[in-house]
Amino acid sequence: MDAVLGLVLLFPLLGALTNGLLGHRRGWSKKTTAAVALLGSGLAMVAAWVAIGHWLIHFGRHHAWYVKLFSWIPTLWGQTTSGQLAPFTVDFALRLDGLSAVMVFFVTLVGFLIHVYSVGYMDGEGARGYARYFAYLNLFMFAMLTLVLGANLVVMFVGWEGVGLCSYLLIGYYFTEGWCASAGKKAFIVNRVGDFGFLLGIFLAYKVFGTVDFAEIGRLVEGNPSGYEGYLNAVGLLLFVGAVGKSAQLPLYVWLPDAMAGPTPVSALIHAATMVTAGVYMVARANVVYRYAPEAMVVVAVVGGLTAVFAASIGLAQNDLKKVLAYSTVSQLGYMFLAAGAGAFGAAMFHVFTHAFFKACLFLGAGSVIHALGGEQDVRRMGGLRGKLPTTYWTFVVATLALAGIPVFSGFFSKDEILGRVFAAGVGDLHGYGRVYLGLWVLGVVGAFLTAFYMFRAVHMVFSGQYRGEAERLHHVHEAPATMAWPLRILGVGSVVVGFVGMGKAVTFGADVNWFEHFLHDTAPVVATAHLSLGLEWVLILLSVGVAGLGIFLATRFYTGPHAFQTPQHLTQRFPRLYALLANKYYVDEVYEKTIVKPLERTSYFSWKGLDTVAIDGTLNALAFFTEIAGDFLRFLQTGNVRNYVLWILAGAAAFVVLLAV
Amino acid sequence: MIPVSWYLVVSVLLLACGLVGLAVRRNFITVLMSVELILNAANLNFVAFARQLGDVAGQVFPVFVITIAAAEAAIGLGIIVQLTRLKSTVALDAVQEMRG
Secondary structure (H helix, E strand, O other), X not given: OHHHHHHHHHHHHHHHHHHHHHHHHHOOOHHHHHHHHHHHHHHHHHHHHHXXXXXXXXXXXOOOXXXXXXXXXXXXXXXXXXXXXXXXXXXXXXXXXXHHHHHHHXXXXXXXXXXXXXXHHHHHOOHHHHHHHHHHHHHHHHHHHHHHHEOEHHHHHHHHHHHHHHHHHHHOOOXXXXXXXXXXXXXXXXXXXXXXXXXXXXXXXXXXXXXXXXXXXXXXXXXXXXXXXXXXXXXXXXXHHHHHHHOOOOOOOOHHHHHHHOOHHHHHXXXXXXXHHHHHHHHHHOHHHHHXXXXXXXXXXXXXXXXXXXXXXXXXXXXXXXXXXXXXXXXXXXXXXXXXXXXXXXXXXXXXXXXXXHXXXXXXXXXXXXXXXXXXXXXXXXXXXXXXXXXXXXXHHHHHHHHHOOOOOHHHHHHHHHHHHHHHHHHOOHHHOHHHHHHHHHHHHHHHHHHHHHHHHHHHHXXXXXXXXXXXXXXXXXXXXXXXXXXXXXHHHHHHHHHHHXXXXXXXXXXXXXXXXXXXXXXXXXXXXXXXXXXXXXXXXXXXXXXXXXXXXXXXXXXXXXXXXXXXXXXXXXXXXXXXXXXXXXXXXXXXXXXXXXXXXXXXXXXXXXXXXXHHHHHHHHHHHHHHHXXXXXXXXXXXXXXXXXXXXXXXXXXXXXXXXX | OOOHHHHHHHHHHHHHHHHXXXXXXXXXXXXXXXXXXXXXXXXXXXXXXXXXXXXXHHHHHHHHHHXXXXXXXXXXXXXXXXXXXXXXXXXXHHOOOOOO
């Protein structure tokens, strides 16, 4: 049965190779290409679910299913920080346990749905572009599943780089447009900063633990937590640098909004549901390191909390529908890190899980709107689409309610779990940083308000009121075709129901039905914090629901009815600077441009024109020039007359004799 | 027994003849012969000292030298044949093809 886990990786890889090497070259028809891609991702989904079933039956959720596919890096010996000789071996091994099972479950499901959606969405592309698109998409599935199933840091890193590559390729899918190509490059280069940290983290982990296997590291740290003091913080922080890059946190979030240059299903799959959550998954995977590294945990929480509010505030003033969703993703990823930093790894993963459904649904809904309007993305030129796009409207609203954290919808359970845990960490004075956690909790609540506001602003600007764009586009508006509508419906239903698997104790009045947390208990246990009373928990729940409701209420007041847009306009006139600050995303891109990009460009230009052309090429050319000059003179010695040479030889011999004599 | 110095004198005379021939003659064949004289001067030294010191190794060396000299003569004569075909001469001054 071990092969089944390998098949999960093999199917999408085969799909990618078939479409990329054969379909693209030979120009297969779109139907063939789509069939291959759907088979690749669909069979991966079936194999993944069979594997999960097999694991649950034969191993049970308390044990991991470890499959060594092949020995990758043979034994090398190295010295660890404690002076021991440790063998360095890396097996290409997969590991299915609670944590990876959750990821594999939704990655394959959402991935397959988005493949189906893409069949309709990308219909306007040529046959070769179609094949290229699906080859990349299948390759992404392969890389993502490698990342998730990898049993050690190195295999995870392979997947990590693989998803980064696919992200780059798909952001730059419309590479003939200069801005799409540079968005791809931006994503790749910013991620390189993070990956550098991740790589250093892997090196340090090996140096400290003598192994890169997750289970081994866990055993070592659990066995002797004080033995690794100091190193754990360093390992945790370095790994987190990687997570910051991949999951678009402050200060490396800048690539994600630009990544919206790619096709919308790509934004849904890679830049919302799966790849960007890899950072959270990695932190949860390495939770044993973080649990004994209080400072690293606080850093994770602070970065997460700040990003959550920062990105949400930018989302208030964006007019590009996909940009709103992008900043929302950055903000929600912040919540996940906030949870992980407060020791609630299970809650972080739960939000990853629910977020995958409602954010994928939102992006696909946005894609449906953009598709219907023939490429229009500016919400100022939309409106009144509710009647024209009923399926899109309803699924979008459901997912928005989930994102805003309204009860019954999935996001409510996960976001509430996060805020509750952070509050508990604050009250319980976790690691002595109680005040920090309390501050972060306040940020989280503010973020919840902002989230509800900007999402309903977007909903109203797109679907309510009067259509404000060109009449010509409205004429062509059509509801999504079946291949696009069904993924929307399924994800819409998912946005409602998936929350029920992880209901917190307070919601169910003390009944312990939080299956999700139990499921993850062996792989990502929660750090013990203060126990909150049921009453206090309810106060917190009502508070977060209250602020979300307030956000929805204000957005509805501002953007619907006869006085729509008056208050926001009034506010922008009252506070022009604040508005400009938000609309221009706090000028972060401009600051980076001035402080990092330009100096780098200047250094590169100097290295090119100054060091390379003048110094290196100059030295070589000068050497060649002098050699040539010397040759010009010395060639007169080469007379071609043999008797001359004889004389030279005799002279040499005579000189030698004289030398010997003297 | 004839002292070794006598042999050395003969050897020096041979060497001198060879060197002068090498330097002044223009005929390629004569130049080759001069080279042979130089080599044989050295051979004579080897044999003389081998006899003096009673060491057979010195007797063996000239055998090698003669072998190599034969090879050298073969190549040299080959070049001369080609030269006469090209330029109908064996004068060294007539060829300066390799001038830099």
